[in-house]
Amino acid sequence: MWGDRVTGPDPSTHVLTVPVGDEQLCESVAAFLAGGLAAGERVAYFDDDTADAVLARLDDDGIDVTGPLRTGQFQLVPGEFTRAALLAPLDELDGLLEHTVRSAVDDGWAGLRFTGQMNHGLTRPGGHLLEEYDRTLARAVRGRPVHALCVYDHLRYPDDVIDVMRTLHRDEEQSSPLYDDSLLRITRTGPAHIRLAGQVDHGNRPQVRRAVERFLERVAHGDTDTDTVVADLASLRFCDVAAAVSVIHAADALPVTLRLRLDHVRPSVARLLDRCGAPFAGQLEVRVREPRALRVADAVALAGERPS
Missing domain, CATH: 3.40.50.300 (P-loop containing nucleotide triphosphate hydrolases)
Incomplete structure (x- = not known):
């Protein structure tokens, strides 16, 4: 049986x-x-x-x-x-x-x-x-x-x-995250890929700049097979102005052979980056993604549609 x-x-x-x-x-x-x-x-x-x-x-x-x-x-x-x-x-x-x-x-x-x-x-x-x-x-x-x-x-x-x-x-x-203060979590997801989840404010923004610069240095030294550092921001719900400016300045200072790409950026964060000058940073690419997460009530309703 x-x-x-x-x-x-x-x-x-x-x-x-x-x-x-x-x-x-x-x-x-x-x-x-x-x-x-x-x-x-x-x-x-x-x-x-x-x-x-x-x-x-x-x-x-x-x-x-x-x-x-x-x-x-x-x-x-x-x-x-x-x-x-x-x-x-x-x-x-x-x-x-x-x-x-x-x-x-x-x-x-x-x-x-x-x-x-x-x-x-x-x-x-x-x-x-x-x-x-x-x-x-x-x-x-x-x-x-x-x-x-x-x-x-x-x-x-x-x-x-x-x-x-x-x-x-x-x-x-x-x-083994690169950083986690329970408000912001930074993890390495590949040789030139990092992921930020949570919120960036005055208390942890130096960690963001440090993490981005560390990966940019690896790429610049030829430690990876790419010329682009990718930061996945799908789970980044808030970023303050100073942190946005800091990341843009880091990208702006890159040589023409290197690039920084921000992936899956939430619209609210993308708008902040735009206001801080992201469109004028030639080595920075921002890719926006609209979250479409279900709420619990929606998930329960979908389950209720299952054929008996």
């Missing part, structure tokens, strides 16, 4: 991620969900206050979830159901997971992948500790085609809880 656990190598994964802020949280969760969609798995996100931000990051990453929502491959579980699941008796979890995995496979998907917010479990009156829930989850996924990403971020969980959760997971997602 299919419901029996798979013998041989364990097909499941149960991974911990400990984001320092919401930019890293959305980056990790969106990449995890996108991986499941690409692998033909059913993916589920259990919301408890961050689904809008996760949907926005998926859009920033170029992942269109409209089709997967309509087909049932992507399921967005509303906050009230997430909280109800955390309040359910732990001895029901194994049976619930088996039913959910069986349903995913019977519907033609390769398995089940899920993640979400569990911080509601911190305040449940007289309830089980989160560590009991996570231990039960680890036993339930083992031997099944299930991939679980447990998110315990520093904004919502005390350090002592995070320390305990780290001991319950064999694998932890590692992160």
Whole structure:
């Protein structure tokens, strides 16, 4: 019977991620969900206050979830159901997971992948500790085609809880950004590519200039096979005037053999760059992209359009 656990190598994964802020949280969760969609798995996100931000990051990453929502491959579980699941008796979890995995496979998907917010479990009156829930989850996924990403971020969980959760997971997602102050996250995405997510203000603008100049130096020294540094700004929601001027000046000072390209720039940031002189910087290219992220209510409505 299919419901029996798979013998041989364990097909499941149960991974911990400990984001320092919401930019890293959305980056990790969106990449995890996108991986499941690409692998033909059913993916589920259990919301408890961050689904809008996760949907926005998926859009920033170029992942269109409209089709997967309509087909049932992507399921967005509303906050009230997430909280109800955390309040359910732990001895029901194994049976619930088996039913959910069986349903995913019977519907033609390769398995089940899920993640979400569990911080509601911190305040449940007289309830089980989160560590009991996570231990039960680890036993339930083992031997099944299930991939679980447990998110315990520093904004919502005390350090002592995070320390305990780290001991319950064999694998932890590692992160090595160029910079992350929980307001702005800068990551390297290629030899001459960086990505900025969040907001640039007076406190972190020197880090932006430093990161851009570092990559420009690499290109100038011939350390890459390109003459262009690309900065992906799809997830940059705010930039102050001084930071915009700083980046434009960095591009303006480039030799004619080098270029700086700003990709997927949001219209509001693009307008600021225009006012600060970007059109007159010959070595600077700005490519604009209009965000089209779904809101939770829209995602739920799309899922409701799925044929029965």
